[in-house]
Amino acid sequence: MDNFLVISADGHAGLPPEQYRNYLESRYHEQFDSSLAAQMAAAAKAEENFLIKDFNEEWRGNIANGLSGAWDSQVRLDVINADGIAAEVLFPDGITEQNAPPFDAGLGLRPWGVDPELQWAGARAHNRWLAEFCAEAPLRRIGIAVIPLLWDVDLALQEIRWAHKAGLKGLLIPPLMGDKDPYNHPNYYPVWELCQDLGMVIHTHSGPSPAYDFSLPGAMGVYLSEFAWWASRPLWFMIFGGVFEKFPKLKFVIAEVTEFWVPSMLEMMDVRASVKHTSGKLGDFRSNLSMKPSEYFARNCWISASAHFDEGSTAVRHDIGIDRIMWGSDYPHPEGSWPKTAEKMGKYLTGIPESELDLMLSDNAIECYELDREALQQLAKEIGPSRESFREPPSFEGEQKGHSA
Amino acid sequence: MDNFLVISADGHAGLPPEQYRNYLESRYHEQFDSSLAAQMAAAAKAEENFLIKDFNEEWRGNIANGLSGAWDSQVRLDVINADGIAAEVLFPDGITEQNAPPFDAGLGLRPWGVDPELQWAGARAHNRWLAEFCAEAPLRRIGIAVIPLLWDVDLALQEIRWAHKAGLKGLLIPPLMGDKDPYNHPNYYPVWELCQDLGMVIHTHSGPSPAYDFSLPGAMGVYLSEFAWWASRPLWFMIFGGVFEKFPKLKFVIAEVTEFWVPSMLEMMDVRASVKHTSGKLGDFRSNLSMKPSEYFARNCWISASAHFDEGSTAVRHDIGIDRIMWGSDYPHPEGSWPKTAEKMGKYLTGIPESELDLMLSDNAIECYELDREALQQLAKEIGPSRESFREPPSFEGEQKGHSA
Numbered sequence: 001m002d003n004f005l006v007i008s009a010d011g012h013a014g015l016p017p018e019q020y021r022n023y024l025e026s027r028y029h030e031q032f033d034s035s036l037a038a039q040m041a042a043a044a045k046a047e048e049n050f051l052i053k054d055f056n057e058e059w060r061g062n063i064a065n066g067l068s069g070a071w072d073s074q075v076r077l078d079v080i081n082a083d084g085i086a087a088e089v090l091f092p093d094g095i096t097e098q099n100a101p102p103f104d105a106g107l108g109l110r111p112w113g114v115d116p117e118l119q120w121a122g123a124r125a126h127n128r129w130l131a132e133f134c135a136e137a138p139l140r141r142i143g144i145a146v147i148p149l150l151w152d153v154d155l156a157l158q159e160i161r162w163a164h165k166a167g168l169k170g171l172l173i174p175p176l177m178g179d180k181d182p183y184n185h186p187n188y189y190p191v192w193e194l195c196q197d198l199g200m201v202i203h204t205h206s207g208p209s210p211a212y213d214f215s216l217p218g219a220m221g222v223y224l225s226e227f228a229w230w231a232s233r234p235l236w237f238m239i240f241g242g243v244f245e246k247f248p249k250l251k252f253v254i255a256e257v258t259e260f261w262v263p264s265m266l267e268m269m270d271v272r273a274s275v276k277h278t279s280g281k282l283g284d285f286r287s288n289l290s291m292k293p294s295e296y297f298a299r300n301c302w303i304s305a306s307a308h309f310d311e312g313s314t315a316v317r318h319d320i321g322i323d324r325i326m327w328g329s330d331y332p333h334p335e336g337s338w339p340k341t342a343e344k345m346g347k348y349l350t351g352i353p354e355s356e357l358d359l360m361l362s363d364n365a366i367e368c369y370e371l372d373r374e375a376l377q378q379l380a381k382e383i384g385p386s387r388e389s390f391r392e393p394p395s396f397e398g399e400q401k402g403h404s405a
Numbered sequence: 406m407d408n409f410l411v412i413s414a415d416g417h418a419g420l421p422p423e424q425y426r427n428y429l430e431s432r433y434h435e436q437f438d439s440s441l442a443a444q445m446a447a448a449a450k451a452e453e454n455f456l457i458k459d460f461n462e463e464w465r466g467n468i469a470n471g472l473s474g475a476w477d478s479q480v481r482l483d484v485i486n487a488d489g490i491a492a493e494v495l496f497p498d499g500i501t502e503q504n505a506p507p508f509d510a511g512l513g514l515r516p517w518g519v520d521p522e523l524q525w526a527g528a529r530a531h532n533r534w535l536a537e538f539c540a541e542a543p544l545r546r547i548g549i550a551v552i553p554l555l556w557d558v559d560l561a562l563q564e565i566r567w568a569h570k571a572g573l574k575g576l577l578i579p580p581l582m583g584d585k586d587p588y589n590h591p592n593y594y595p596v597w598e599l600c601q602d603l604g605m606v607i608h609t610h611s612g613p614s615p616a617y618d619f620s621l622p623g624a625m626g627v628y629l630s631e632f633a634w635w636a637s638r639p640l641w642f643m644i645f646g647g648v649f650e651k652f653p654k655l656k657f658v659i660a661e662v663t664e665f666w667v668p669s670m671l672e673m674m675d676v677r678a679s680v681k682h683t684s685g686k687l688g689d690f691r692s693n694l695s696m697k698p699s700e701y702f703a704r705n706c707w708i709s710a711s712a713h714f715d716e717g718s719t720a721v722r723h724d725i726g727i728d729r730i731m732w733g734s735d736y737p738h739p740e741g742s743w744p745k746t747a748e749k750m751g752k753y754l755t756g757i758p759e760s761e762l763d764l765m766l767s768d769n770a771i772e773c774y775e776l777d778r779e780a781l782q783q784l785a786k787e788i789g790p791s792r793e794s795f796r797e798p799p800s801f802e803g804e805q806k807g808h809s810a
Contacts, residue, residue: 184621216589217693221645224677229634240626260676264669271665271717272629288622312676 010328014094070094184241415733475499589646
């Protein structure tokens with residue numbers, strides 16, 4: 001094939017908030033109606049903390065026409081066609097936090113300060129809309145159901161079964177904050193087992209954090225120093241908890257946590273798991289593991305590498321495992337590659353061997369989500385970036401450097 | 406000098422629990438008496454989680470004679486003389502958690518589930534005993550006051566002033582868990598300012614963690630995966646909060662967090678602080694910083710490298726900064742080097758250039774704690790390990806490898 005097949009392992013889709021009403025069970029309409037204004041105000045305020053106004057307005061102004069792809073099927077297809085992307089994994093929170101599902105059922109999924117019943121209702125509303133949205137282009141949309149797992153395992157099992165039937169391919173679970181049962185708790189075994197059986201891929205996604213006080217100096221620096229840790233935290237609960245030992249085909253993806261630090265996370269777990277004088281006093285916590293932590297990662301886990309996929313990411317691709325990294329565009333989030341996807345891909349992917357690009361751009365995602373390679377390749381023939389796109393420009397013997405500028 | 410001057414930047418001292426009564430203000434005696442049995446039972450239970458019984462009993466059985474150095478001045482001097490250690494930094498929790506100050510005023514210093522007034526009382530009791538203990542050998546004991554800072558800044562200011570007058574050299578503060586004001590809060594400015602003015606060194610120490618459920622599979626692996634993060638967490642609150650910018654002579658030490666991962670922590674902060682597309686949307690959180698995060702670390706911070714100071718630590722010593730690392734023995738904790746200090750030093754320090762050993766074994770600690778170099782060097786002449794101890798054995802030309810075994 002002359003073109004690359006490109007799958008974005010990180011995209012976002014969501015309705016304008018008021019439209020979620022149509023997908024919400026009617027018994028929650030009253031609460032929805034009475035809380036919508038407050039929710040939108042809170043989202044606007046959150047966005048004030050997270051998105052400086054000037055940056056946001058300039059960004060939105062330049063690309064207004066493409067942003068409605070967060071919920072408009074045809075606009076989205078036009079955008080990803082132009083970006084050369086054949087298929088996308090779809091998380092919630094469309095354009096930004098302002099397109100989140102109702103009742104705090106978006107990326108944050110915080111397990112405190114919310115009504116669990118309402119958060120579940122919001123999650124179901126999003127999942128029902130998302131299933132319809134994916135059904136409009138099933139080859140190209142890999143929908144991820146929102147599952148507020150910490151509240152209720154039985155509801156989770158029910159919703160995961162529904163989501164699988166409805167064509168969704170995985171679930172987003174909250175990271176671990178607060179006082180709910182952590183993911184090394186046997187209570188969750190039925191969830192992991194069901195996901196393994198159905199091939200539903202489990203995800204965490206960057207964004208959630210404790211409730212920092214953003215009026216304090218440097219609070220954003222603190223958030224940036226920690227967001228990847230919070231999103232990744234379930235990994236060592238699951239690995240040391242023996243979850244991947246017990247459910248060896250379970251699939252777990254960590255999305256948008258940046259890549260440069262992932263090797264140090266893997267090293268950390270391996271060092272901690274190794275038998276040393278210093279942990280000898282701590283008793284047995286390894287007999288439920290037959291492999292090193294990094295070996296479970298290499299078998300069961302992937303990194304959705306989006307937004308920050310740059311020279312820091314490509315430098316460590318072999319330390320993470322070239323078969324563990326799935327490139328993503330993060331469309332339509334402002335920190336993503338769109339609307340400069342071609343330019344950014346060119347900048348950071350040029351010079352990487354094509355066999356490695358094939359893995360990161362599509363093969364790994366095809367394996368993880370069990371996608372229809374043949375149909376996607378047909379599509380890529382039309383829209384995918386040419387294989388020459390990321391080749392080093394030829395250098396000519398005798399050419400003098402520094403003259404062409 | 407023919408011997409190394411060795412200062413241990415991590416040691417532990419504390420009374421048998423019942424003896425703290427003598428140092429506790431009398432108005433707390435009733436509560437002390439009624440809670441002592443429960444405290445000792447809780448400590449024993451905590452130790453069951455953290456120290457497997459067999460390991461602990463064997464360890465204690467072998468070295469029973471030296472353990473009382475946790476509180477016995479002469480025993481302690483005998484032990485560190487034999488270890489070649491001229492002076493020690495003294496944190497709480499003598500032998501193990503069983504020698505912690507009353508009312509949860511030990512290393513954990515948790516800011517939840519305790520009575521703040523009692524925790525403060527326990528801290529003061531420990532600090533008063535520690536000041537006496539240090540006064541028995543002032544050249545050789547660098548006492549660290551326990552300061553439950555999260556509860557009350559005014560009490561903290563008062564106790565830091567007292568501790569300084571009483572000859573203590575620094576303070577131990579709790580890491581950040583729970584819902585108290587974090588260390589980027591301006592409320593703490595008076596504390597940082599006072600510490601800067603008095604030259605009191607601020608410390609966090611590994612140990613504290615959220616309340617994991619240790620009955621769950623792999624919980625100890627989770628603890629091991631996170632303890633260093635929790636102990637180090639105040640660092641990025643203080644750096645991004647501009648604390649070291651505002652108080653450029655403030656000194657901060659992170660103790661016993663293992664070293665192999667410190668470079669990745671520094672890289673993480675620097676990457677997060679760098680201007681990138683991906684953080685552009687997040688507004689200004691750098692204008693209160695004139696340097697990179699790692700540059701504040703290089704100027705204001707040290708790592709007390711104990712217990713786990715091994716090949717993983719020496720490999721990264723230049724990435725951390727050879728002037729930032731202070732070796733420690735962790736006596737009398739079971740994960741420390743004692744009673745095999747000479748053997749462990751030989752194993753991990755041999756082959757390192759002497760100028761670097763001088764820094765890590767004493768010069769850095771002398772600078773950090775403003776110690777009396779001359780008097781310590783006199784002492785080291787008597788007890789310090791010889792400079793030949795850590796030289797590579799000479800190799801002879803023509804010698805055939807593999808035959809001497």
